[in-house]
Each structure stands twice: as C-alpha cells, then as structure tokens.
Amino acid sequence: MATVVEGGRDPRGTVTPRPQAPVPGPELASTPLVIRRREDEETVVTFPYLVWREFLAGLAAFCFLLLVSIQINAPLLSRANTSITPNPAKAPWYFVGLQELLERFPPIMAGVAFPSFVIIFMILTPYLDRNQSRRPQDRKVAIVLFTIYMCLAVAFVVIGEFFRGEAFNWDWTLILGHPGLSSPV
Amino acid sequence: MSATPDQANPVRAFVAQLWGSVFRHGLPTNDKVAARTALTNFFLHIHPVRVKKSAVRVSYTLCLGGLSFFLFILLTITGLFLMFYYIPSVDTAYQNVSDLQFVAVFGDIIRNMHRWAAHAMVITVWLHMARVFYQGAYKPPREFNWVIGTFLLLITLLLSFSGYLLPWDQLAIWAITVGTNMAKYAPIVGPYTRYLLLGGDQVAQGALIRFYVLHVIALPLVGFLLMVVHFWRVRKDGFTGGL
Ligand code: HEM
Numbered sequence: 001m002a003t004v005v006e007g008g009r010d011p012r013g014t015v016t017p018r019p020q021a022p023v024p025g026p027e028l029a030s031t032p033l034v035i036r037r038r039e040d041e042e043t044v045v046t047f048p049y050l051v052w053r054e055f056l057a058g059l060a061a062f063c064f065l066l067l068v069s070i071q072i073n074a075p076l077l078s079r080a081n082t083s084i085t086p087n088p089a090k091a092p093w094y095f096v097g098l099q100e101l102l103e104r105f106p107p108i109m110a111g112v113a114f115p116s117f118v119i120i121f122m123i124l125t126p127y128l129d130r131n132q133s134r135r136p137q138d139r140k141v142a143i144v145l146f147t148i149y150m151c152l153a154v155a156f157v158v159i160g161e162f163f164r165g166e167a168f169n170w171d172w173t174l175i176l177g178h179p180g181l182s183s184p185v
Numbered sequence: 186m187s188a189t190p191d192q193a194n195p196v197r198a199f200v201a202q203l204w205g206s207v208f209r210h211g212l213p214t215n216d217k218v219a220a221r222t223a224l225t226n227f228f229l230h231i232h233p234v235r236v237k238k239s240a241v242r243v244s245y246t247l248c249l250g251g252l253s254f255f256l257f258i259l260l261t262i263t264g265l266f267l268m269f270y271y272i273p274s275v276d277t278a279y280q281n282v283s284d285l286q287f288v289a290v291f292g293d294i295i296r297n298m299h300r301w302a303a304h305a306m307v308i309t310v311w312l313h314m315a316r317v318f319y320q321g322a323y324k325p326p327r328e329f330n331w332v333i334g335t336f337l338l339l340i341t342l343l344l345s346f347s348g349y350l351l352p353w354d355q356l357a358i359w360a361i362t363v364g365t366n367m368a369k370y371a372p373i374v375g376p377y378t379r380y381l382l383l384g385g386d387q388v389a390q391g392a393l394i395r396f397y398v399l400h401v402i403a404l405p406l407v408g409f410l411l412m413v414v415h416f417w418r419v420r421k422d423g424f425t426g427g428l
Contacts, residue, residue: 021324046232048213048224057248058255065259065305069297076286077355079279083389089359092349093305094342098367111370122335125318126328134321146318 067078088168096160097153231416236424249313250419253341254412258307261405263331264270264301270350275390278353304344310341330418333411345375350393358388361396 044050091099101110121128129142136143165171209226213219223229270289285292312332315325321417323331352360365388368379384391 001342043235043236044238045213045216045223046234046236047219047226047229050232051235056250057251061252061255062198062259065298065302066294068301069294072297072301073286073293074297074300075350075354075356076282080275080353080355080358080388082389084355086355087365091327091363092346092360093304095364095367096347099363102370107370108372109368112375119335119339123332126323126325126331129324132324134324136319139321142321143319146315149340150315162338168358 087166088164090160090164090168093157097156099168100156100160100164103131103164204311225425231420233420234421239338247312247316249309249316253313254308256302256309257408257412259302260306262300263295264401266295267299268401273351273394275353275393278351278393282354283354303348304342307345314338314413327418327422330415330422333415333418337408337411337415340404340411344400344404344408347396349402350388350396351400353393361392362388365392 044160085170090096098110098115103112104110105114131139131142133139163172165174191242208222209210210218210222213222214338220234223234270285270292272278282296285296287293317331317334345365346361349364350357365379365382368382371378380386382392382395383389384395
C-alpha cells in the first residue's frame with residue numbers, strides 16, 4: 001500500500017531523483033509530504049506531538065544551562081593591559097587548533113592554506129560526493145575520511161588547550177601537575 | 186427555546202470570544218483540529234502538518250539542529266539584558282562587565298548563561314554538522330542546505346569570537362590579538378584584513394567598537410537570515426528520515 005511521492009526515498013534510503021519541475025497547483029502540492037501507509041513509515045501530527053517534544057528538549061537545555069550558570073562563573077581577569085602579555089597567550093578554544101597548526105607548519109600553510117582548503121572542501125562536499133546512497137555500508141570511504149578529519153580537529157584543539165604551556169611549548173604539567181607537587185600549578 | 190450556556194452567561198461568552206480571537210482553534214483533541222492549528226498558526230508553520238514518525242525520533246536528529254537554534258534564541262535574549270549595562274568603550278567596558286558579574290541582581294547568572302550558551306552552541310552546531318554528514322543528509326536534494334549550513338557554522342564561530350573581546354579583560358584582548366594575528370599570514374590581503382578588522386594596528390578602541398557592532402547587529406542578523414532560509418529548505422525538502 002505504499003504511496004511513493006516524487007522526491008521520496010525508498011525504504012532502504014536510496015535517493016530517487018528530484019522531480020524535474022515542481023508540480024504547480026493548490027497549496028502544498030510540491031511539498032514532499034510523503035505519506036506512506038506502512039508501520040515503519042507512520043506519520044504523526046507535528047502539533048502537539050513534535051512541538052511538545054521540542055518544548056521538553058528546550059526546557060531540559062534551559063535547566064541544564066541555568067544550573068551550570070549558577071555553579072560556574074564566566075571568567076573575568078584583570079582589566080586589559082597591552083603592556084602585560086600573558087604567557088601563554090591563547091586564542092579562544094575553537095581557534096586553538098589553528099594556533100596549534102601554526103606552531104607546526106609555516107604560517108602560509110597553517111594560517112591560510114589549511115583553513116581555506118577546509119572551508120572550500122566543506123562547501124563542495126555534497127557536489128564532490130557522487131555516491132547517491134545514504135546507507136553507511138555504501139559510504140565507507142566518506143565516513144572514514146570524515147572521521148579522520150573530525151579526530152584531527154578535536155586532537156589539535158585538545159593539544160593546544162591542555163598540552164601547551166609557557167610560550168606555547170609542550171607541557172605535560174597542565175594535565176599531570178608538577179612532579180613533587182601535590183596539585184597542578 | 187433553551188439558551189446555550191454561552192448565551193446564558195455573558196462573561197463566559199466574552200471569554201470564549203477573547204480566546205477565539207487569539208487562537209483560531211480549540212485544544213488539539215483530535216488530529217484534524219491539531220492539523221488545522223498547525224496550518225493556521227504563524228509560529229507552528231515552521232513545521233509541516235504531519236511528519237514521519239521515524240523523522241522525529243530523538244535518535245535521528247539527536248535534537249542538535251533544534252538545540253542550536255534554541256541556544257541562538259537564548260543568546261539573543263540574555264544578550265539583550267547584557268546590552269542594558271554594557272557600553273562599548275575601553276574606559277567603561279571592563280567596569281560594566283564586572284558590575285554585571287558582581288553587583289547587578291542576577292547579572293552574574295545572565296552573563297554566565299550567555300557565556301556558556303555561546304560555548305555550547307559552537308559544540309552543538311559542530312555536532313549537528315557531524316550527524317548530517319554521517320547520515321548522508323547533505324545528498325540531493327539537500328546539497329545547498331549543507332552549503333548554507335557551512336556559512337552558519339562560520340557565523341557561529343565569528344559570533345563567539347567577536348563576543349570574546351567585549352569584556353575587555355586580559356583574556357579578551359590577548360585572545361583576540363592572537364586570533365587576528367593569524368589573519369596577517371594571508372599573502373597580500375592579510376595585513377589589510379587585520380587592519381580592517383581591528384580598525385587600527387592593535388586591539389584598541391577601534392577594534393572594540395567594530396567587534397561590538399559585528400557581535401550585536403551584523404552577525405546575528407546575517408545568522409538569523411541564514412537560519413530562516415535553512416529552516417525553510419528543511420521544510421521544503423522534507424526531513425531525510427531514518428536510515
Ligand atoms: C546555527 C547553526 C545551525 C542551526 C540553528 C541549524 C538548524 C537545523 C535544524 C533545526 C534542522 C532540522 C533537523 C535537525 O534538527 O537536525 C537542520 C537540518 C539540516 N542542517 Fe542545520 N543548522 C545549523 C548549522 C548547520 C551546519 C553547520 C550544517 C552543515 C554544514 C547544516 C546542515 C543541515 C542539513 C543538510 C540539514 C537537513 C538534514 C535532514 O534533512 O536530515 N546545518 N538544521
């Protein structure tokens with residue numbers, strides 16, 4: 001009894017081509033409101049079903065943030081002073097990976113080539129990936145490459161943030177503490 | 186001729202009229218009413234009337250796109266409160282922020298929330314991108330929504346980065362000094378880009394006002410517009426649905 005509507009997908013997740021021209025006509029005609037009468041393709045009304053869940057998710061997120069904000073203060077150091085350079089001076093954590101790259105590669109590579117390459121490659125991803133299947137077993141290469149990229153990105157941030165001390169030199173003591181001292185200094 | 190309860194009781198009739206004028210439909214007692222409510226309500230219109238059950242399973246989106254949007258709204262609201270206190274001048278900024286943190290009633294909670302939500306948003310947007318990739322949800326017909334998403338990720342990072350300077354403490358100016366120094370390395374345009382961003386050679390008043398304007402107006406506006414388009418396309422393309 002399955003009614004497959006244009007632009008829909010077959011149950012295994014392969015994408016059928018997009019319709020050439022949207023069907024003109026009464027409202028919602030071109031919206032892919034795919035209604036398939038099958039147990040696993042059951043539909044529900046978004047209101048109140050989905051809206052209620054979103055409300056709960058939002059509430060949970062809000063409560064969590066409120067608790068964190070009551071417990072942990074945002075950092076506020078002494079007033080900005082251009083004549084006192086903190087050591088090490090670090091970028092915000094999400095750019096610390098870049099800073100880490102700059103430590104290892106010539107600036108033109110780390111500061112310009114790598115980031116530009118990542119952004120451009122990311123924009124082009126859907127156009128470069130000619131594989132139409134969405135099933136993980138058909139996308140081994142894509143998944144492995146992306147996972148490597150994600151791990152590298154996280155690793156560089158973690159190294160920059162937790163393993164770089166004075167003058168951005170490698171420093172185990174941030175994590176392990178000073179030998180002979182009971183607490184990290 | 187028996188009068189209906191509403192006719193008999195003018196107060197109830199008025200309440201019913203008031204309610205009816207605000208909400209076009211009654212409580213969603215059945216699917217039909219629920220569907221009509223979703224169709225005619227501006228805010229609910231972001232959703233289709235019906236969705237596949239598999240598409241709204243938490244295990245599918247992990248709530249990450251929705252959470253990113255929720256955090257964006259929360260940041261807008263807390264940011265609004267911060268703006269009541271904050272003056273973007275090197276002479277006052279630091280004092281304003283310490284007043285918020287130590288003097289103003291609930292100021293610390295608002296500032297903390299703004300700060301932690303900003304960090305959280307960088308993480309949720311990043312993870313949302315990962316889930317979209319792993320599910321191949323960027324494949325046709327959703328290629329362009331991925332492109333819009335890429336720009337949303339950049340906007341999110343820039344929003345966070347521009348906000349970092351505003352407290353005008355040691356953490357702020359040095360992080361921005363290090364961050365903007367990276368821009369210098371681009372051939373030819375690098376130094377100019379940095380000068381343009383900072384409104385000078387170093388992080389000073391010129392940089393503060395530029396970052397402030399970017400942070401409270403320009404970037405949120407662009408980000409919001411991109412989100413609207415992003416959601417519109419999610420609506421029109423339909424959810425990718427479970428695997
Ligand atoms: C401010 C940042 C962003 C917000 C608020 C946002 C919000 C959303 C929401 C609410 C959805 C619906 C499904 C879900 O909740 O997961 C969605 C879907 C989607 N997003 Fe985002 N997003 C953002 C950034 C991104 C990024 C960085 C990418 C990728 C580079 C991206 C690509 C997509 C795609 C392709 C879909 C369709 C997925 C599907 O149909 O399964 N978005 N987004």
